[in-house]
Amino acid sequence: MAEMTEITSSFLAREECSARIRKPNPASVTTLDVVEWDHMNLKMFYPMALASTWSVRTCLYPLAVLRSRLQLQKQHTVYRGTMDAFFSIAKHEGIRGLYRGFWVTVPQVGTSFIYATVYEKLRAVLQQNYGWTSCAGISSLAGGAASFCTQAIFVPTDIIAQHMMIYNYAEKFISGNDHKVLDYLRTNKGTLGIRVIKAVYHSDGITGFYRGFWASTAVYVPTCFVFWPTYYKIQEVLKHIRKKVNLDDTSLLLDQAVAATLGGAVSTIATNPMEVFRIRLQVHRTTYGETLARLIRNEGWTVFTKGLPPRLVSNSIYTGVVMVGYEIVKRFCVLPEYQHAVKW
Numbered sequence: 001m002a003e004m005t006e007i008t009s010s011f012l013a014r015e016e017c018s019a020r021i022r023k024p025n026p027a028s029v030t031t032l033d034v035v036e037w038d039h040m041n042l043k044m045f046y047p048m049a050l051a052s053t054w055s056v057r058t059c060l061y062p063l064a065v066l067r068s069r070l071q072l073q074k075q076h077t078v079y080r081g082t083m084d085a086f087f088s089i090a091k092h093e094g095i096r097g098l099y100r101g102f103w104v105t106v107p108q109v110g111t112s113f114i115y116a117t118v119y120e121k122l123r124a125v126l127q128q129n130y131g132w133t134s135c136a137g138i139s140s141l142a143g144g145a146a147s148f149c150t151q152a153i154f155v156p157t158d159i160i161a162q163h164m165m166i167y168n169y170a171e172k173f174i175s176g177n178d179h180k181v182l183d184y185l186r187t188n189k190g191t192l193g194i195r196v197i198k199a200v201y202h203s204d205g206i207t208g209f210y211r212g213f214w215a216s217t218a219v220y221v222p223t224c225f226v227f228w229p230t231y232y233k234i235q236e237v238l239k240h241i242r243k244k245v246n247l248d249d250t251s252l253l254l255d256q257a258v259a260a261t262l263g264g265a266v267s268t269i270a271t272n273p274m275e276v277f278r279i280r281l282q283v284h285r286t287t288y289g290e291t292l293a294r295l296i297r298n299e300g301w302t303v304f305t306k307g308l309p310p311r312l313v314s315n316s317i318y319t320g321v322v323m324v325g326y327e328i329v330k331r332f333c334v335l336p337e338y339q340h341a342v343k344w
Helices: 003-008 015-019 042-072 084-093 094-098 103-128 136-165 167-172 176-186 192-210 213-244 252-284 287-296 302-304 309-331 336-341
Strands: none
Touching: 015 309, 042 084, 042 094, 042 103, 042 136, 042 309, 084 094, 103 136, 136 167, 136 176, 136 192, 136 213, 136 252, 167 176, 176 192, 213 252, 252 287, 252 302, 252 309, 287 302
């Protein structure tokens, strides 16, 4: 869920985003196609954006559990596929199994504000101070930098949540090095989340919470580099198609929903091998070289599709719904002097 939290944390912009360099006089604005940072009441925006993100994350979290277990299993030793994993977890572990580790990822919602702030501020600097005009280029660079800034929270919470997700059947998902964490978990009592935190610290110290930091960065930063160009290109294509068939060019939210959904799908497919590498590195506690060697030996070409279906569905829906949700929230939070110009 972390990667899509990062992308959808940024405030949306269309191809015309580069056209507005300086804040205009409100009276001179007749149509507000793009709701920017300085158009909004941020005191209203932050809580409303948080609520919309939280709702979608809660609904889609079970897909993150399915993805993690499918990516950690060796070939098909535990589950035959996505549906088999879902029904098996639902039958034997119930709703708690599908939401195991959820509370640990709650801090990731807060990183939306860190991401959004870095993203918007850097995007403004690139536009205003350096004269960049490519929306895809600006968003990719700003998104990549913002993603890097949020890893301090994403990496440790992901590691803790992943250990919790597989706890009930840990022996089927772990390799040799990880038994140290499992043995500590089994010999101590208390809340599972607290035990996992203690086990990771006992096994590797504070650095254990940042295992795979660079592997995680190699997933989330490239996600932005793939997502944003795809997002803007699809919007251009949709606009061109509408123009050719003489359709009204007013479906901004629809275009954004389609572009975000497809952009999320493309970036998910492109980064799936690194996502498998990341989660195995963090949970199996192997070195970068050993993790890569095991993936090649045990999974081969299936690394490109391992755990992909639930990840693809989750990320595509998440980007589409949250992107549109953010745009709607932004319009509700527009300052009074700009409300007359809002375009729905």
